[in-house]
Amino acid sequence: MKKQETLSFQSEVKQLLKLMIHSLYSNKEIFLRELISNASDAADKLRFSALSNQELYENDADLYVRISVDKKNNTLTVSDNCIGMSRIEVINNLGTIAKSGTKAFLESLGSDLSKNNQMIGQFGVGFYSVFIVAEKVIVRSRAAGFPINQGVFWESSGEGEYTIADIEKSSRGTEIILYLRKNEEEFLDNWRLRSIIGKYSDHISLSVEIKNDKDNNVIWEKVNQAKALWTRSKSEISESEYIEFYKHISHDNSSPLIWTHNHVEGKQEYIILLFIPSKASFDLWNRDQKHGLKLYVQRVYIMDDVKQFIPNYLRFVRGIIDCNDLPLNVSREILQDNLLARNLRNALTKRVLHLLDKLAKEDIEKYQVFWQQFGIVIKEGPAEDSSNNIFISKLLRFTTTHTNSSIQNVSLKDYVSRMIEGQNKIFYITADSYTAAKSSPHLELFNKKGIEVLLLSDRTDEWMMSYLSEFDGKKFQSITKSDELLDKLANEDKKLEQEIISKDLEDFVKRVKILLADRVKNVKLTNRLTDTPAIVTTDSNEMTTQMAKLFVAVGQNVPEIKYNFELNPNHRLVQKVSKIVDKTLFSDWIEVFFGEALLAERGVLEDPNLFIQRLNKLF
Known part of the structure; x- marks a missing residue:
């Protein structure tokens, strides 16, 4: 040697x-x-x-x-x-x-x-x-x-x-x-x-x-058949053979959740054998993760990690594609611009989405296993694949105020079936955690009216909702944004009484506007609250707090969000503070209300020590 x-x-x-x-x-x-x-x-x-x-x-x-x-x-x-x-x-x-x-x-x-x-x-x-x-x-x-x-x-x-x-x-x-x-x-x-x-x-x-x-x-x-399994008839292949083949190509010791095996003939002739794993790989959340598809052309292996035939939000799919029509000297660059490859990608994507839709309808328990493992990746779909948004939206699962559980098991179809009379929007809130979403003061009006709200706390949720426009003809509406419908819902009870209270507090609102000046976009009274003195909201056409956090997380600069400061005229503290004449004491109370509202919305304050000092002073 x-x-x-x-x-x-x-x-x-x-x-x-x-x-x-x-x-x-x-x-x-x-x-x-x-x-x-x-x-x-x-x-x-x-x-x-x-x-x-x-x-x-x-x-x-x-x-x-x-x-x-x-x-x-x-x-x-x-x-x-x-x-x-x-x-x-x-x-x-x-x-x-x-x-x-x-x-x-x-x-x-x-x-x-x-x-x-x-x-x-x-x-x-x-x-x-x-x-x-x-x-x-x-x-x-x-x-x-x-x-x-x-x-x-x-x-x-x-x-x-x-x-x-x-x-x-x-x-x-x-x-x-x-x-x-x-x-x-x-x-x-x-x-x-x-x-x-x-x-x-x-x-x-x-x-x-x-x-x-x-x-x-x-x-x-x-001692083995030495024949590519995917070329054999489905009737000749046992369940155990499918499972072992999956383990062979995926190097995963767990059995797959489901699979589909099809020989397609027509304009294009190809065989696909696709598997949905039962467990997420450790690097699934890495969008640069290798894809699990292997490409064969006329039974000849071409390459692993075939990204051209499956969108990134389905990167967990494992399997084989064997196509007779693609040229043998094909390269990755050619595949990206090849019409046959694009058609194959569309066909495979729809095949996987239909497979998952079928699973969701026929085996709720098994689909829940799938969603717990891969739901956060499916949520990338609306941004990446607008042509299949209808299919993707049917697959989505959420936690809502109806279930009182952090488990994401409510479909949009379930939500729509429970909408109250006259409701024409799907309401949602995004937050850093399920607990933060569930306890948000923005929910007070909806809890009072018995209106269900989607509670979104996954890191991709805000991004997803910016690409989901509607479902079943119902548009999505964030409850943290100012909206005419929300104002209507808030004021429909005791309308005359609310108008009288608002008129009595006109001078109070002016004082708050002067105090906060350009730190807020607007100050107004709201009847959306029951137990909370104040909240902040954004206009319907402006960036939300959660979206701003996403941009910051990836190193992007975002403009400062100017909130609307909304005060609850029926809250005892607000009514008492509205009568305070002393400027310093009045300022301290308003700053505490504003700090509480910002803390509930953003989860952080620019100067928490100052907020605590004011609070202790008032105590």
């Missing part, structure tokens, strides 16, 4: 290997599935690369993964003749785990490991599952097209270091030799290996072969 050196894993990798060996995996046989899946991915990459360079096959186009045992030396070997790895690739792939996710993974584990033993595939660490059963692992690999003397040797015991060196390797591909731990002899039994392969890898298109010695002759026996 040449250029031999011993390197250390990243510090986080050391922790992860220790966790995996001692705590994480409850099902040891998973390691074989992971190794076969990696070989299958390597085969796909070789087929794609060979489209433009047939010499990569090196006169051997029949791809396989082979498994053999050596009971004498207690070793299990998994080898393939696929694309292989260069020295740099070995260091990157086997010396680094989940470049952006390892710390998050370790932090997510916490002390309760049993809850997280399904997460391994989400962090790209499948190869390291070998250390569950092996005390030492040797990898020998050569990248397709590289000279024989540029093979790579890698060895590790999973304890913090690995050795790497250059070797000669006559055949392309990767060979992995596992030196099994004591009490792991079950994985040296061919019948045990057959059962594992049949359970996890029967569906992959790569031939999986087991070594048999008969009459001193070596025979490699294929």
Whole structure:
């Protein structure tokens, strides 16, 4: 061996290997599935690369993964003749785990490991599952097209270091030799290996072969169907096969929630097999997260992370697209401008939305599981996909004043069915939390009138509502904005009495306007309140508080919001303060009212200490 050196894993990798060996995996046989899946991915990459360079096959186009045992030396070997790895690739792939996710993974584990033993595939660490059963692992690999003397040797015991060196390797591909731990002899039994392969890898298109010695002759026996599952008829595929195929392509140990498998013929001919996961991946909230679709053209693998065929708000979807019409030399840039690709994107998007709509109608409990995992991502839809807003709005779920629960399980259809007579708008409020929304003084009028209000507290809600104009002919209305309908609702009871009170307090309103000056847009009396002395509102055409917070959160400058200051003329404190002659005392009370209103609206004050001093002074 040449250029031999011993390197250390990243510090986080050391922790992860220790966790995996001692705590994480409850099902040891998973390691074989992971190794076969990696070989299958390597085969796909070789087929794609060979489209433009047939010499990569090196006169051997029949791809396989082979498994053999050596009971004498207690070793299990998994080898393939696929694309292989260069020295740099070995260091990157086997010396680094989940470049952006390892710390998050370790932090997510916490002390309760049993809850997280399904997460391994989400962090790209499948190869390291070998250390569950092996005390030492040797990898020998050569990248397709590289000279024989540029093979790579890698060895590790999973304890913090690995050795790497250059070797000669006559055949392309990767060979992995596992030196099994004591009490792991079950994985040296061919019948045990057959059962594992049949359970996890029967569906992959790569031939999986087991070594048999008969009459001193070596025979490699294929033990899987080696036919792409999505090309088979749905009637031939069992539920367990769909589930295992999902786990193969997603590296997710949890079963999918639902799936759809369709062979479409017509102007375009394509096959889709799409899965909705049952659990969100750790990086789902990252909008740059890799998409889970794999593209094949005429059964030939083209690429992973196919963003062109699914919108970002459906990035949790996993699956396969196999299209006969796209050119084989297609590139990512061509796909973006290709008419067939755009048509395919529209078709797939509608297929997923219809699938979710069907789930919502037929299985409320299962849809609620979906919404809890992916609802916040679906809420990005109205801003990204206006053409499907009707479909998306049917999928949305909310918490409202009707349910008295923070669980988002109310559809817009449910809300509309409970609208009171004469109500022609869907009312909502956005806040930093469910508790803040539920306790907002803006709700007092609606609680009094028995009008249901959507309580929105997810970080995407304000952004979503700016793109949702109406549902079922009913427009959306924020209750924190000034609105003629809200004024009408507030004044319809005891109208004459309210007019008399307002007239008596005209001078009081003028004094407040002079005191607050240009700090507010307007000062007026309101009958929207019952228990609160004052609130602030914005005009219907102005930016809301929550939208301003969103802009600030992403580093954008926003103009100062000028609020309308609305005082409750029926509140005892307001009535008493209106009669105060002393200017200083009057100013202190109004500043407290204004501070309370701002605190309820924004959650913060510019000078909380001054507010507290005034409050203590008045106490």
